Amino acid sequence: MNGNTLSPTLFQQLASFAVPLVGWVPPDDLAIVTGPIRDCAGEDVGGARIKFIDESTGSDVPPGCGDRDVRYIYFDGQYPNPKCAYTDYRQSLWIIVNAMANEPGTPGEGKKFRVEYWGRLQESDTAPVKFAQKSIEIVKNTVNVHEIRPNVQQK
Numbered sequence: 001m002n003g004n005t006l007s008p009t010l011f012q013q014l015a016s017f018a019v020p021l022v023g024w025v026p027p028d029d030l031a032i033v034t035g036p037i038r039d040c041a042g043e044d045v046g047g048a049r050i051k052f053i054d055e056s057t058g059s060d061v062p063p064g065c066g067d068r069d070v071r072y073i074y075f076d077g078q079y080p081n082p083k084c085a086y087t088d089y090r091q092s093l094w095i096i097v098n099a100m101a102n103e104p105g106t107p108g109e110g111k112k113f114r115v116e117y118w119g120r121l122q123e124s125d126t127a128p129v130k131f132a133q134k135s136i137e138i139v140k141n142t143v144n145v146h147e148i149r150p151n152v153q154q155k
Helices: 008-018
Strands: 004-006 030-036 049-054 071-076 079-081 093-100 113-119 129-136 143-145
Touching: 049 093, 071 079, 093 113
Parallel strands: 030 143
Antiparallel strands: 004 143, 030 093, 049 113, 071 093, 113 129
């Protein structure tokens, strides 16, 4: 297993805080994936975005609004804020809620997922560039923490 997992209790607390739907209970067969976006010096990066990729199709996993839909949430300072569209320089954490688990014994067993980091690395960049990526394993009913260092060569 690459990355770390946290207890189901923390999973329930973070999921409930991150997805403020009345009566919503995090599904036991899905997971939360999270991590910081940091630069080569280990500093938080503001203005970056993540992509959650289904490696079998090469496509982004689309977010939704239903109880079991994937959601992408960024932190606004120290708290998750569903209205944020990118990372904050003070706390560059992101969350993927309702991620399909791909551990053995789950419906997603063997499915491959990748997290990518995108952002403008220089003021001259007119569009975001990918600067980090990692294929990840996802364990159900937990918070899966992945720290992904910049690892994509730039021109």
